[in-house]
Amino acid sequence: MNHVAGETGLLVELIEHGAHLLPSQGPISVFVHHNTLHAFEDQTFSAGVNAAADLYDCHPYLPEAEYRRAVACDRISSADLEHELFDELNDTGDRLIGHLGTLHYLRMSMLAYELFEGSEEEVRWSIDESDTLKRFRSDAPEASRRTAVEASYRWLVRDYNNGARSHCPLANSIEASVERLGGRSAIATWNEEEREAFCLQTLWDACLLGAQLHSAESRVSVDNPWRCSAADEAIGQQINPILIRFCAAFLDQGQAAATLPDRGRGFLQAFVSLHRNGWHADHWLDSLADRILEIDRDELSPEEVISLALDRMGVAAADQPEYLQRELLALRGWAGLLWQMETNAEWTPCPAPRGTLVEYMAVRLLLRELATSSASVSAVSASASGQDEGAASAPVCRAYVLFQIAQVCGWSGIDLLSLTNDEWATLWTELQRFPSRERRRVFHQAYERHYRDRALNALVQNGRKKGHLSTAKPQQPAYQVVCCIDDREESFRRHLEEVDPECETLGLAGFFGVAMYYRGLGEAFYRPLCPVNVKPKHHIVEEPVYSETEASRRRASARKVIGKAAQSATRGSQSILGGLLAGVLGPLATLPLVLRVVFPRRSGRLANTARRLVGSGRTRLAIEAGASAESPEANGYTVDEMAAIVAAVLRMCGLEGRLSPLVVICGHGSSSVNNPHAAAYDCGACGGGRGGPNARAFARMANDPRVRQAVLALGVAIPESTVFIGAYHNTCDDSVDYYDLDEAPARVTEKIRRARLSIDEARARNAHERSRRFESASLTADTVQALHHVEGRAADLSQVRSECGHATNATCLVGRRDWSRGLFMDRRAFLTSYDPATDNEERTVLAGLLGAVIPVCAGINLEYYFSRVDNRGYGCGTKLPHNVAAMLGVMDGAGSDVRTGLPWQMVEIHEPMRILFVIEAPPKVLLKIMANNAAIDRLVRGSWVQIASIDPDNNELLLFQRGQFEPFVDNGEKLPVATSSLAWYRGQRDHLEFAQIDPSRGTSVGGLL
Incomplete structure (x- = not known):
């Protein structure tokens, strides 16, 4: 065994190095958007998507036919294509090809007309x-x-x-x-x-x-014995079903009726224990018992099992890296989930122990060795003599x-x-x-250019309308509403400002600086509420207030009884007697299901009423260290830590020195039924969780007199008259809930009433604008009918499109609201508040903002991009056949690889393009931030995102291209003007252009000034 032992360390390195090619999607219950091709970020976007396309057999761009349809509807203009080719070819575009014309002419002709390329x-x-x-x-x-x-x-x-x-x-x-x-x-x-x-x-x-x-x-064909031949695929079809079932059982978080025996001993030993004395119908598994006996007798480690299997299959040392990578990617969804549960899910009920991925490979190669040795000579020969089909x-x-x-x-x-x-x-x-792939690349760049130029032109025009912004004097609004930067809040904020022009809205990453593990009342486990690149250090719990303690215990007992009864009914139905009873009583159980489909809104309200009967009552957040007597593991924040959070947030969003008497901190999330991907609609800045607890925690911190005193010592003053209120916006049914209103002082009662009335009207208008994208919603409905419609969608058991989520996201603005206020952006923009006048010379506030905003928004954008351009390979297909596995992911039907990415129903209306960041800061500041932040620098210089600068000193707009910031020249086109958002989008279902919203002016002839 000495030669085997000497190789094991290298094998572990090869496997763990190959793990960077696996999907990094964690548990679906906390769906965190990320760059699907994170492993390729060290390359440029173009090189990365092409390399991934070859490795995963996926598309890097949309089909040519879709781009040509975009040309037909003027979504891509001839000028866009011309500009892209000029940038691409430079002086070589004028090179003649005989007397046929120039290279530029040839390529434009290939772009202008569809070319059939068949066998x-x-x-x-x-x-x-x-x-x-x-x-x-x-x-x-x-x-x-x-x-x-x-x-x-x-x-x-x-x-x-x-x-x-x-x-x-x-x-x-x-x-x-x-x-x-x-x-x-x-x-x-x-x-x-x-x-x-x-x-x-x-x-x-x-x-x-x-x-x-x-x-x-x-090209000369090259022998490649480890390519995935027909024989390899046949062997994969033999071993994959076994691994799929076992992975689901090993990773189960409570869905299975029984726990996998010996799970605590690791993946390999659990597999060995399960199959040691098992009988197998498949003859190719006849030797499994002998292999298990060998593992037990020689006390083989997982690494030694891998080494022996490679030896017996004749895989030379030089071929092992490629061979292991291929096997690792054969079930890349399950392998990726094992790796995530091993390395990045310590907070889950049943994380995977260290070394799980290596043990998975040991079991996989053990099974492949058995399947290969039992295969026919002809099949093995076919596998070993496959030719590269790249001729x-x-x-x-x-x-x-x-x-x-x-x-x-x-x-x-x-x-x-x-x-x-x-x-x-x-x-x-x-x-x-x-070839087609290169043509699609140029089409795609023109596709992005078309939107980017219009977005930048709209900002220039909207800013020009307000004069030189750097000279604007701050005014104290009637109240302020701080929302998440989420693109779905763009329309909510716009409508609120139209309803009440004296209010001010701001945008901040929706965890509001409160990075925590959170456990709500009635929840069994903590979950992280913060960006995925942040590791929380604090555990916060929600508890009943003292007067509700006994009532809360009774409700908890009721929930426990109901839960046990439901569990017993589910397990009992699997017995013979239970099955008979289920057959008799089954029709009664269908009644709630039918109501959920036929009368979703009413049944949803009934369900909410029932939940309140066993619900929480009045609660509080134990946010201070040592404040929770019932949950001693909760290590809340100290006063100094809370003060640091409050001061940083007020500086980040430009509220320092200009707070109104009422500030509403509004987190967001989404609720829907029968939707495994529900967390994908929640707050990305909260790691796929709901931002209500973060908003509530921040408001409690900012209202604490001790915290305010400590904040003042940090140089930020909070007026005694200012009151913070926590709130939660449900982006699916457009409801807004408020926290701890009974603790608000009487002096702000009237302002709270005014804010709530305005928010109620804004959420109804927001529901109306959202409904225009739903085919089942009437374009002639009023705001009340639209609000009822979205409430019904959220409670509809059969609804596969509860909301559109981040679909259509395209831009992110980091700067003062003046640049975008009154600008219709069609729910496509993340809006981050930042006032360069309140930052220091080192721009530490901006650096901190961008450190969270760029990775979060880029992750959301790129996941939508890849799930749209290839929903089969990078997304997870249609929702209809999805089946929840291990409470961690979805499979197609009863057994498939874990489907990662987004379902088709979330991306079907999305225009896939790289996000455009427009940041109000001098170019030299952005270059310095890039130099100090490797993650941002990699995304920007690799062109995974687009970035533009608005210089606050002169309002000049510059676009980062070819490694430097270059002045952007707007096309001079004047923006359309409408009296309201409704007047602009009424009767339209498709994407809309930018427009200025000015109640004092009607829509001009032709939509232009």
């Missing part, structure tokens, strides 16, 4: 069985068609019969074409169709000849691409035949350099 069989069928050689493409410009036809006919009549035939390489083909069309005597009488048929036949023959004689040589495509396929391009460009076969060998080589090289 050789498909191409030959099209040539032989369709009218491809008789009729030009229907989308070919008439001028191009006429030019090519006339050139071909003129050459035939004038040159071919006067000596050109003797040296024409297509003479025999031309003669055959002429004979098919009636012979030489009929040439002079050919009609337009016959001339066109001759032109196309000659063109095709020229393309095919050029492909055969001048195209680059095919160049057949000449007929390359010729067909050129044939299509020539038609739209007006090139005749004679034009192609006149090319020199060097010109042919240039033409084929350029065609090969611009």
Whole structure:
């Protein structure tokens, strides 16, 4: 065993290094958005998505057809494509390809028209069985068609019969074409169709000849014995079902009726114990008992099991890294979940012990060894002799691409035949350099450019309307509402400002600086409420107030009785007698389900009433250290820690020195039923949790006189008249709840009433704007009907689209609200409040803000991007077949790999594009922050995000391109103006352009000033 022992350390390193390629999605109950391709962030975006596409067999961009539809509806303009090609080609765009035109012209033609690129069989069928050689493409410009036809006919009549035939390489083909069309005597009488048929036949023959004689040589196929052949896939289909069931049992968080035996001994020993004396119907598992006996007898470690399996399968040391990576990615969803539960889920009820991923690989390779040894010789040979299928495509396929391009460009076969060998080589090289994936890349960049330029232009125009912002004097509003930066709050804030222009709204990462493990009343476990890149140090609990202690205990006992009864009923139904009773009483159980579908809003209200009967009553947060007598593990904050949080938050969002008498701190989350991905709609800044507890905790901290005194010592003054109120906005049903209102002093009662009335109207309007994206909602509904509609969606058991979530997110603004107030941004912008005037020279406030905002918003944006461009590979497909596994993830049906990413119903209306950050800070400040923060620098310089700067000194807007900030020149187009948001979006379901909302002015003719 010495040689094995010497290899084990290297094997562990290889496996744990390969783990960075696995999905980093943790438990679905705390869904945290992240960059799906986080493992490729050390590369540029373009290189990373292409490398991942090859590794995972996924798409890096949308299909060409979708981009072409965007062109058709002016979502991408010709100017956008022209700009992208100019940036891409620089001076080489003017290089001529013979007499056919410039490289820029060739690529624009390939972008302008759809090119079919099929297999050789498909191409030959099209040539032989369709009218491809008789009729030009229907989308070919008439001028191009006429030019090519006339050139071909003129050459035939004038040159071919006067000596050109003797040296024409297509003479025999031309003669055959002429004979098919009636012979030489009929040439002079050919009609337009016959001339066109001759032109196309000659063109095709020229393309095919050029492909055969001048195209680059095919790449040599390379033997790759570890590629995933048909035999490998067959073996995978044998071992994967066993591993899927076992992984689900090993990671189970309480869903299973029984606990997996010996789980505490680790993945390998639990597997060994389960299968030591088991009988297997599959003959390929007959030797499993012998392998288990060997593991027990020799006390083999997981690393030694892996080494022996690789040895017995004949995997050489040089091939082991690639082989292990392939096996690790074979069930990458389950493998990734095992790794997350091992390394990043210590707070869960049943985390995975250290070394679980290595032990998983030991079991996987043990099973693969057995399956391989029992496979037929022919199957093994097929696996070992698979060829790399990367050989160049057949000449007929390359010729067909050129044939299509020539038609739209007006090139005749004679034009192609006149090319020199060097010109042919240039033409084929350029065609090969611009395949579908490259065209999609350019399309996508133009797609992003189109939106980016309009977004920046809108900000410039909106800022210009208000003059030089740096000279604006602060005014004290009637009240202030601090929301999460979430893009769904953009419309909520906009409507609130329209309802009550004297209020001020601000945006801050929705954990409000309170990073904590939180356990609500009635909850069994703590969960983190903070960004995923932050590790909380404090445990906070919700407890009943003293007067409610006994009542709370009775409610807790009632909940326990109800829970045990439900659990007993579920398990009892699995017995023979229970099954009979379920058959008899089953119809009664369907009544609540039917009500949830037929009358979702009413049944939801009944359910809420029932929950209140066994609910919490009045509660408090034990946020101070030592404040909880019932939960001694809760280590709350000290007064100094609370003061540091409050001071930092007030500085971050620019409230220092300008607090109004009432400040509402509003967290957010989402509620829906029968939705495994419910946490994906919650607050990303709270790690997939709901931000209500954070808002409540911050308000209690800021209201504490001791904290205010300590905050003053830090240089931030909170007026004695200012009162903070915690609130929670449910973005699914648009309800707003308030915390601890009974503790508010009487002096702010009227302001609270005013704020609540305005918020009630704003949430109804917000529901109305949201409803325009739901096909089941009427476009003619009023705000009350729209609010009822979204309340029904949240309680509907059959609803797979409870809300659109972050779909359509595209921008993030970090700066003063003046830049975006009164600007309709279509719920597509994260809004982060920051006042450069209140920051210090080192810009520590901005650095702290961006340290949380950029990773969180980029993670949300990129997960939506990848789940949209390839919902099968990067997303998790449709919700309809999803089945919750181990209370940690979803599978398709009863057994599949864990589906990571977002379901189709969350991303179907999303426009996938990299997020644009617009930050109010000088470029040199942003460059310094990038230099000091590797994560931000990697995202920006790698082009995983886009970033622009608004210099607060002169309001100049600059865009980060080619490694530096360059001035952005707006197009001068004036923004449309509408009297209200409703007037702008009324009757529309699709994405809308930017518009200024000005109640004093009506919508102008044509929508423009």
